[in-house]
Amino acid sequence: MEKIVILTGAGISAESGLGTFRDEGGLWAQHAIEDVATPEGFARDPALVHRFYNTRRAQAAEAVPNPAHAALARLEAQHSGEVWIVTQNVDGLHEKAGNSNVLHMHGALDGALCAACDHRWPAPLVMAPGDSCPSCAAPAARPDIVWFGEVPYHMERIWQLLDEADLFAAIGTSGQVYPAAAFGQHAGRAGAHTVELNMEASVNARDFSEARHGPASVIVPEWVKGILSS
Numbered sequence: 074m075e076k077i078v079i080l081t082g083a084g085i086s087a088e089s090g091l092g093t094f095r096d097e098g099g100l101w102a103q104h105a106i107e108d109v110a111t112p113e114g115f116a117r118d119p120a121l122v123h124r125f126y127n128t129r130r131a132q133a134a135e136a137v138p139n140p141a142h143a144a145l146a147r148l149e150a151q152h153s154g155e156v157w158i159v160t161q162n163v164d165g166l167h168e169k170a171g172n173s174n175v176l177h178m179h180g181a182l183d184g185a186l187c188a189a190c191d192h193r194w195p196a197p198l199v200m201a202p203g204d205s206c207p208s209c210a211a212p213a214a215r216p217d218i219v220w221f222g223e224v225p226y227h228m229e230r231i232w233q234l235l236d237e238a239d240l241f242a243a244i245g246t247s248g249q250v251y252p253a254a255a256f257g258q259h260a261g262r263a264g265a266h267t268v269e270l271n272m273e274a275s276v277n278a279r280d281f282s283e284a285r286h287g288p289a290s291v292i293v294p295e296w297v298k299g300i301l302s303s
Contacts, residue, residue: 075154077300078238078265079145080256082161084245084272085289088139091132091164110220119202119215126216127199130182133163134198138170141244141293146171148297157234159227161246161253163218178225178253184217193217225252238265242296245289248275257281270296 083091108114109125138146149156149172158167158175163182167175180186185196187206194207196216204214219225235241241260248254257280261267268283269275270292278284285292 075239076234076237077148077152077154077156077240077242078159078234078260079157080159080161080241080243080246080253081145081167082244082246082253084247085141085293086136086139086162086164086166087245088141088288088290089136089164089166091136091162091166106221110218111222112220113222115215115220122216123200123202126182126218129163130196130198130216133165133182136164136166138166139290141289142166142170142172144294144297148300149174151301154239159231159234159253159256161250176227176231178219178227178231180216180218180226182216182218185214186217187211187213188215189213228252231256232259235260235265236263238263240268240300241265242268242270243275243281244270244293246271246275248277268296 104125109122115122145158145167156174158172160167160175160177161179163177163179165181165183183196185194185200187209189211190206190209192206192208200214200216203212205212206214235256238260241257243257246253254277257267257277261280261282267281269278269281270285273286274284285296
C-alpha cells in the first residue's frame with residue numbers, strides 16, 4: 074500500500090487527557106457549543122471564548138502523546154510510501170509525537186488569527202479581547218480555530234489525498250461531523266481499502282470495509298504493526 078491517509082478525531086487524544094465535547098463533566102459540558110465555537114458566540118462574548126480556548130490551550134500544552142500517536146509517527150517514519158494525517162483535533166499531539174505530514178482541518182490551538190485581515194501567527198498561551206494583530210494592528214485577534222459554520226481548512230488538498238489513497242483509516246471519530254464524516258465513503262469509492270478504528274462502531278460504520286474496536290492506545294499500535302510487517 075503506497076499512500077495511506079488517516080483521519081483522526083477526538084478519540085485518539087482522549088487517552089492523553091483531552092476530553093471530547095461529548096464527554097460528560099468535561100470542559101465542553103460546561104458550555105453551549107453556540108457560545109464558544111461559533112463566530113456569533115465570539116461576537117457576543119469574546120472574553121468568554123478567549124477564556125475557554127486559553128484553558129484548552131493550557132491543557133494541550135501539558136498533554137503528551139499516547140501510544141496511538143506514537144504508532145502513527147512510527148508508521149510515517151517507516152512506511153515505504155506516503156503517510157498523511159488529516160486531523161479534526163487542534164491539540165498538536167501528532168506533531169509532538171513526530172508526524173510531519175499533518176493537515177489540521179479545524180485549525181490549531183497554538184495559532185492566532187486576525188479576524189480583520191486573516192493574518193496568522195503563533196498564539197500566546199493567554200489571549201484576550203482586544204489583542205492586536207501584528208500585521209495590521211487591528212484589535213481583532215481570535216483563536217485560529219474553525220468554528221461551526223466556517224469552512225474547514227485544506228479541503229481541496231484533502232479531497233485530492235482521498236482520491237489518491239490506497240488505504241484510508243478513520244481513528245477516534247464519531248462520524249457525525251461533516252465533511253469529515255464523508256471521507257470513508259469518498260475514499261472507498263475512489264478505490265481505497267477503508268478501515269475504522271474506534272471504541273465502538275460510528276454512525277457511518279457501513280462506509281468502511283474493515284473495523285477494529287477498542288482503546289486507540291491498544292488497537293492503533295496493533296494495526297500499525299500489522300502494516301509495517303506485511
